[in-house]
Amino acid sequence: MPPDFWERNLWCWVLLLGFTIGSSGDVPPIPQTKCADFQNANLLRGTNLKVQFILFTPSDPSCGQLVEESSDIQNSGFNTTLGTKLVIHGFRALGTKPSWIDKLIGALLRATDANVIAVDWVYGSTAAYFSAVENVVKLGLEISSFLNKLLELGVSESSIHIIGVSLGAHVGGMVGHFHKGQLGRITGLDPAGPEYTRASLEERLDARDALFVEAIHTDTDNWGIRIPVGHVDYFVNGGQDQPGCPAFIHAGYNYVICDHMRAVHLYISALENSCPLMAFPCDNYKAFLAGHCLDCFNPFQLSCPRIGLVERGGVQIEPLPKEVRVYLLTASRAPYCVHHSLVEFHLQEKRLKDTSIKVTFLSGNVSSLVKITIPRQQLQGRAVMAHTSPLCQTNQVKLKFKASNRVWKKDQTVLAGRFCTAPLPVNDNKKMICLPEPVKLQADVTVSHDVNITCV
Numbered sequence: 001m002p003p004d005f006w007e008r009n010l011w012c013w014v015l016l017l018g019f020t021i022g023s024s025g026d027v028p029p030i031p032q033t034k035c036a037d038f039q040n041a042n043l044l045r046g047t048n049l050k051v052q053f054i055l056f057t058p059s060d061p062s063c064g065q066l067v068e069e070s071s072d073i074q075n076s077g078f079n080t081t082l083g084t085k086l087v088i089h090g091f092r093a094l095g096t097k098p099s100w101i102d103k104l105i106g107a108l109l110r111a112t113d114a115n116v117i118a119v120d121w122v123y124g125s126t127a128a129y130f131s132a133v134e135n136v137v138k139l140g141l142e143i144s145s146f147l148n149k150l151l152e153l154g155v156s157e158s159s160i161h162i163i164g165v166s167l168g169a170h171v172g173g174m175v176g177h178f179h180k181g182q183l184g185r186i187t188g189l190d191p192a193g194p195e196y197t198r199a200s201l202e203e204r205l206d207a208r209d210a211l212f213v214e215a216i217h218t219d220t221d222n223w224g225i226r227i228p229v230g231h232v233d234y235f236v237n238g239g240q241d242q243p244g245c246p247a248f249i250h251a252g253y254n255y256v257i258c259d260h261m262r263a264v265h266l267y268i269s270a271l272e273n274s275c276p277l278m279a280f281p282c283d284n285y286k287a288f289l290a291g292h293c294l295d296c297f298n299p300f301q302l303s304c305p306r307i308g309l310v311e312r313g314g315v316q317i318e319p320l321p322k323e324v325r326v327y328l329l330t331a332s333r334a335p336y337c338v339h340h341s342l343v344e345f346h347l348q349e350k351r352l353k354d355t356s357i358k359v360t361f362l363s364g365n366v367s368s369l370v371k372i373t374i375p376r377q378q379l380q381g382r383a384v385m386a387h388t389s390p391l392c393q394t395n396q397v398k399l400k401f402k403a404s405n406r407v408w409k410k411d412q413t414v415l416a417g418r419f420c421t422a423p424l425p426v427n428d429n430k431k432m433i434c435l436p437e438p439v440k441l442q443a444d445v446t447v448s449h450d451v452n453i454t455c456v
């Protein structure tokens with residue numbers, strides 16, 4: 001663990017505490033309506049979990065109904081022939097309703113015909129993270145006995161999908177464990193790291209907790225868990241730091257949770273948009289960026305997993321492998337998805353030093369940039385480009401050879417080579433698209449090439 005971790009987190013606690021105290025006393029009373037809503041724990045914490053199950057249905061997506069007993073469920077709009085999605089939030093520092101929950105529920109109901117049940121455990125999740133952690137088993141048991149009521153009404157275990165955020169992901173794992181791994185699916189949105197990285201498989205989310213377990217990792221260096229916990233584990237932009245999130249502590253609360261909450265916003269975006277958040281299996285992020293992992297052959301036999309509601313994330317093989325790390329890049333804003341392309345430069349002659357070439361793709365007014373490094377004494381360098389438009393909508397490619405600061409006597413300032421690109425997944429070399437002529441690059445001079453790639 002980096003030395004600044006504890007220091008940074010200590011600072012978080014102070015900050016969160018400050019926010020909690022600052023928000024006391026001035027919370028407006030909740031208006032009484034016929035629709036059920038989340039509780040507001042404010043500074044009341046405690047051993048009493050006060051769990052609420054709030055049902056939302058396709059016929060009335062914005063009005064929640066409290067369901068607790070079998071009779072409530074039968075008298076509600078719950079439809080036993082549809083799938084059921086359970087949303088479980090995590091630690092609530094401020095004791096308030098999660099800001100993203102309405103958006104997630106709405107997006108789920110628009111994307112699929114299902115019963116959506118929000119689990120409100122704001123009371124048990126507030127005040128101190130460690131007391132929230134202590135409540136996880138108790139909450140897991142309560143949710144499990146609620147699910148048993150659904151099963152008695154004829155709901156099948158495999159039609160149940162738990163979506164757990166942060167600590168809620170481990171709650172989902174606990175529930176799945178109580179149901180012997182027979183629930184259909186668990187989606188962990190940046191499963192919590194603190195207290196869980198070294199926890200046993202029974203205590204934390206893992207691949208045995210459901211028929212299909214997936215996790216989206218966006219803050220593995222802080223609030224999220226850094227180890228794989230599902231069948232498929234998405235490490236978004238490497239899993240640590242997200243584009244568009246503030247990198248400095250001065251950004252306050254947003255700095256503290258922006259990376260962690262990105263998993264939720266990505267998931268909502270995947271439900272609302274058709275552009276694919278597709279990912280590629282690889283040993284590590286560095287190897288992915290260096291263009292060493294270009295398809296999904298191993299271990300998925302060419303079906304690349306994607307974030308969203310597609311069954312098993314689109315992975316079609318049997319039996320499902322476990323703890324497969326998959327990588328993807330994203331844009332800094334919704335809809336987040338990018339098109340990944342391999343970019344490659346082949347030198348005509350080996351060079352005595354590492355060669356660095358900046359590649360820019362232009363589609364209309366949108367541009368993206370990546371750097372290819374060709375190691376000394378080698379002929380070829382690769383990288384993965386993330387561009388918001390498909391490769392076939394790229395109309396211009398710019399190349400720039402970056403000369404080293406100190407030009408050595410033997411380091412020529414001119415080079416020649418061939419530039420090629422291909423959209424991921426690259427299944428064979430036939431798909432490579434190359435600039436027709438060898439490119440001559442002079443140090444620090446940008447060369448532009450118009451390209452016209454047909455969309456297939």
Ligand SMILES: *[C@@H]1O[C@H](CO)[C@@H](O)[C@H](O)[C@H]1NC(C)=O
Pocket residue numbers: 079080081082113
């Ligand atoms: C339950 O959902 C099914 C499938 O959409 C539909 O045919 C049926 O009418 C629904 N039942 C009720 C009571 O709404």
Ligand SMILES: *[C@@H]1O[C@H](CO)[C@@H](O)[C@H](O)[C@H]1NC(C)=O
Pocket residue numbers: 364365366
């Ligand atoms: C780029 O072009 C699109 C559509 O042509 C336009 O909506 C957008 O505002 C432009 N962006 C910039 C930064 O000029």
Ligand SMILES: *[C@@H]1O[C@H](CO)[C@@H](O)[C@H](O)[C@H]1NC(C)=O
Pocket residue numbers: 452453
């Ligand atoms: C690109 O190529 C296609 C087919 O080869 C041609 O019809 C089209 O006009 C070209 N577009 C541009 C912008 O050159």
